Amino acid sequence: xxxxxxxxxxxxxxxxxxxxxxxxxxxxxxxxxxxxxxxxxxxxxxxxxxxxxxxxxxxxxxxxxxxxxxxxxxxxxxxxxxxxxxxxxxxxxxxxxxxxxxxxxxxxxxxxxxxxxxxxxxxxxxxxxxxxxxxxxxxxxxxxxxxxxxxxxxxxxxxxxxxxxxxxxxxxxxxxxxxxxxxxxxxxxxxxxxxxxxxxxxxxxxxxxxxxxxxxxxxxxxxxxxxxxxxxxxxxxxxxxxxxxxxxxxxxxxxxxxxxxxxxxxxxxxxxxxxxxxxxxxxxxxxxxxxxxxxxxxxxxxxxxxxxxxxxxxxxxxxxxxxxxxxxxxxxxxxxxxxxxxxxxxxxxxxxxxxxxxxxxxxxxxxxxxxxxxxxxxxxxxxxxxxxxxxxxxxxxxxxx
Amino acid sequence: xxxxxxxxxxxxxxxxxxxxxxxxxxxxxxxxxxxxxxxxxxxxxxxxxxxxxxxxxxxxxxxxxxxxxxxxxxxxxxxxxxxxxxxxxxxxxxxxxxxxxxxxxxxxxxxxxxxxxxxxxxxxxxxxxxxxxxxxxxxxxxxxxxxxxxxxxxxxxxxxxxxxxxxxxxxxxxxxxxxxxxxxxxxxxxxxxxxxxxxxxxxxxxxxxxxxxxxxxxxxxxxxxxxxxxxxxxxxxxxxxxxxxxxxxxxxxxxxxxxxxxxxxxxxxxxxxxxxxxxxxxxxxxxxxxxxxxxxxxxxxxxxxxxxxxxxxxxxxxxxxxxxxxxxxxxxxxxxxxxxxxxxxxxxxxxxxxxxxxxxxxxxxxxxxxxxxxxxxxxxxxxxxxxxxxxxxxxxxxxxx
Numbered sequence: 001x002x003x004x005x006x007x008x009x010x011x012x013x014x015x016x017x018x019x020x021x022x023x024x025x026x027x028x029x030x031x032x033x034x035x036x037x038x039x040x041x042x043x044x045x046x047x048x049x050x051x052x053x054x055x056x057x058x059x060x061x062x063x064x065x066x067x068x069x070x071x072x073x074x075x076x077x078x079x080x081x082x083x084x085x086x087x088x089x090x091x092x093x094x095x096x097x098x099x100x101x102x103x104x105x106x107x108x109x110x111x112x113x114x115x116x117x118x119x120x121x122x123x124x125x126x127x128x129x130x131x132x133x134x135x136x137x138x139x140x141x142x143x144x145x146x147x148x149x150x151x152x153x154x155x156x157x158x159x160x161x162x163x164x165x166x167x168x169x170x171x172x173x174x175x176x177x178x179x180x181x182x183x184x185x186x187x188x189x190x191x192x193x194x195x196x197x198x199x200x201x202x203x204x205x206x207x208x209x210x211x212x213x214x215x216x217x218x219x220x221x222x223x224x225x226x227x228x229x230x231x232x233x234x235x236x237x238x239x240x241x242x243x244x245x246x247x248x249x250x251x252x253x254x255x256x257x258x259x260x261x262x263x264x265x266x267x268x269x270x271x272x273x274x275x276x277x278x279x280x281x282x283x284x285x286x287x288x289x290x291x292x293x294x295x296x297x298x299x300x301x302x303x304x305x306x307x308x309x310x311x312x313x314x315x316x317x318x319x320x321x322x323x324x325x326x327x328x329x330x331x332x333x334x335x336x337x338x339x340x341x342x343x344x345x346x347x348x349x350x351x352x353x354x355x356x357x358x359x360x361x362x363x364x365x366x367x368x369x370x371x372x373x374x375x376x377x378x379x380x381x382x383x384x385x386x387x388x389x390x391x392x393x394x395x396x397x398x399x400x401x
Numbered sequence: 402x403x404x405x406x407x408x409x410x411x412x413x414x415x416x417x418x419x420x421x422x423x424x425x426x427x428x429x430x431x432x433x434x435x436x437x438x439x440x441x442x443x444x445x446x447x448x449x450x451x452x453x454x455x456x457x458x459x460x461x462x463x464x465x466x467x468x469x470x471x472x473x474x475x476x477x478x479x480x481x482x483x484x485x486x487x488x489x490x491x492x493x494x495x496x497x498x499x500x501x502x503x504x505x506x507x508x509x510x511x512x513x514x515x516x517x518x519x520x521x522x523x524x525x526x527x528x529x530x531x532x533x534x535x536x537x538x539x540x541x542x543x544x545x546x547x548x549x550x551x552x553x554x555x556x557x558x559x560x561x562x563x564x565x566x567x568x569x570x571x572x573x574x575x576x577x578x579x580x581x582x583x584x585x586x587x588x589x590x591x592x593x594x595x596x597x598x599x600x601x602x603x604x605x606x607x608x609x610x611x612x613x614x615x616x617x618x619x620x621x622x623x624x625x626x627x628x629x630x631x632x633x634x635x636x637x638x639x640x641x642x643x644x645x646x647x648x649x650x651x652x653x654x655x656x657x658x659x660x661x662x663x664x665x666x667x668x669x670x671x672x673x674x675x676x677x678x679x680x681x682x683x684x685x686x687x688x689x690x691x692x693x694x695x696x697x698x699x700x701x702x703x704x705x706x707x708x709x710x711x712x713x714x715x716x717x718x719x720x721x722x723x724x725x726x727x728x729x730x731x732x733x734x735x736x737x738x739x740x741x742x743x744x745x746x747x748x749x750x751x752x753x754x755x756x757x758x759x760x761x762x763x764x765x766x767x768x769x770x771x772x773x774x775x776x777x778x779x780x781x782x783x784x785x786x787x788x789x790x791x792x793x794x795x796x797x798x799x800x801x802x
Binding site for chain 1: 449450451452453479481482483484516517518519625626627704705708709711712714716717718719721722723724725726731732733734746748749750751789790791793794795797798
């Protein structure tokens with residue numbers, strides 16, 4: 001597997017672009033179009049929130065076919081909590097794109113992100129789609145990525161190549177965060193495309209597996225969105241032989257997809273609203289994997305822990321307090337905590353000034369690892385998160401203004 | 402029932418004081434002593450965190466007797482995650498107070514709040530107790546309250562009087578917050594004393610009932626502490642006839658206790674770390690009361706909702722998103738949301754610019770009410786919380802420095 005560190009990539013058979021059509025109040029791009037030149041296998045993962053945006057409802061129905069060709073995404077307006085009109089607008093968006101591109105409407109997937117409760121300005125969307133269709137380019141990924149960003153500061157890309165079924169295939173993804181990031185759902189917008197040929201049911205299984213090991217292990221602020229989705233399109237333009245279930249080729253494909261989703265998930269956390277640190281929370285030897293994940297997530301979500309991380313304060317007591325209320329089997333007198341390599345807590349007790357100095361040094365890094373050993377079993381889990389800073393408050397106090 | 406709006410109150414048979422003995426690095430008071438001149442009935446509610454401070458473990462054992470006479474409380478050091486030495490220190494603290502006051506050690510209750518993982522400076526504690534005993538006064542409540550404060554800005558008192566069993570009885574409480582405030586536990590330190598005569602089992606039932614309707618309905622940051630407790634002492638100095646179960650007198654006593662605990666719980670939220678607003682979240686017509694509480698708490702805990710409140714932004718979409726992921730039966734198309742009197746959402750849809758303007762006006766108040774009508778059943782719950790501001794981050798990023 002080779003990682004391509006560039007924004008100027010292309011994936012055979014795909015053309016993309018992003019423009020400003022007027023959904024956002026600023027001049028920033030707000031409409032992205034991703035098109036395959038042929039029918040592709042499609043898989044999707046969607047928010048588990050009971051309140052689902054029109055785009056989520058539409059795509060969740062369409063993805064059952066396992067087929068698709070186009071993704072039309074907008075930022076600035078979530079088209080969520082918009083009732084029947086919102087659903088009609090989502091359908092109309094797909095129909096306009098289908099008409100302009102000459103594909104069947106049910107081959108088009110729709111995605112939205114932005115403010116909840118506002119309607120899409122459909123005239124602008126229609127003009128925007130026409131403009132975007134005219135600009136489609138094999139190397140337009142940077143434009144497409146910019147057009148799905150909201151409070152994101154950095155664009156997020158991941159591209160890998162691998163030999164599968166006798167051909168070089170490319171797997172590439174773009175994503176947007178960066179608030180309302182919490183798992184058991186897709187946690188943001190992420191579009192992955194590949195020129196690999198792969199059966200839709202296998203693509204679905206691979207995507208679910210990758211999601212579980214990437215996007216479902218991240219949290220920024222503990223809030224779940226109404227709009228989040230991951231869509232993956234495989235158009236087969238590479239001309240490879242379809243990988244068989246359990247084959248070496250399928251394992252290679254899975255590894256590629258894992259790399260792309262993990263990279264994008266980490267980029268989403270690094271660019272979490274106001275984040276100054278990327279934080280890895282690893283829980284070891286929990287009673288079971290479910291409790292390990294629950295404990296790691298509880299620590300990752302705690303405002304008190306996250307503010308201490310921002311302050312570079314080795315306040316391990318807050319971690320203990322969170323573990324004690326996380327609803328997992330734990331015993332203070334058995335618990336060890338490490339900040340980086342510094343064992344700051346052994347069997348529930350602080351390890352003194354030297355350990356604290358070493359831990360504080362670890363906290364001063366841009367990337368922080370916290371390891372919690374519960375000594376209760378063999379369950380393990382790793383969660384990625386960020387700290388909680390003034391900037392988070394600033395961004396979220398004035399988001400709609 | 403009369404409410405006494407003064408800090409210079411006294412409760413018959415109780416003497417109290419607070420001093421600085423050197424546990425805190427600043428010159429602020431850090432040791433409080435509350436003493437009854439006779440054995441009192443005692444009830445307590447303690448944190449449900451699995452990680453419990455030594456004081457919680459000690460008191461939870463002692464309160465089984467239903468008896469006590471003294472509370473010795475310190476701020477600046479939580480004496481939590483301190484193992485056997487911490488437990489020995491808590492016991493020693495009680496023994497020193499018992500010796501100096503001439504009472505039995507198991508009549509003494511201990512409370513601590515502050516940094517987790519540090520040991521109590523026992524020499525300072527011993528000197529401090531001796532000094533405090535010499536200063537005990539019937540009107541020393543303001544000193545005692547100051548001595549249990551940590552990041553609290555305002556002292557918290559509540560005093561009521563009522564005719565019970567032919568006598569005027571006084572019920573008075575002090576409390577400290579103001580981070581790590583989350584329910585299913587006592588949620589902070591709260592000491593309530595009364596000169597009423599009441600049987601210990603009835604006092605316990607009354608305290609549990611009051612707690613459920615006050616401290617268990619508040620959240621500041623969703624974090625549960627290791628040290629939280631409510632202790633209530635009734636010494637009978639008023640000479641009233643003990644109220645019988647279900648009697649009119651017992652109802653009057655319960656109403657007094659409810660008033661004191663509700664007042665203190667609200668004061669804790671108003672003084673939540675960095676709080677600029679007091680927010681009432683009311684969920685109506687949920688499937689059942691449990692789901693109503695779960696939904697209200699989910700909204701109250703959401704960082705995205707709390708920052709929008711700080712920003713006075715009527716961003717009702719965030720409330721919808723939280724409700725959808727709260728694990729309660731809800732249907733977007735049935736949900737109404739009010740900010741103050743402004744119905745900003747009806748059957749899942751925003752009600753336009755005029756409603757939004759009215760809602761924004763409601764958000765500009767110091768006290769904000771959000772009402773959510775799920776139209777699913779008859780369950781109702783009210784939760785009190787505060788907004789999330791820059792100041793919360795500032796306080797918690799540097800708490801131990």
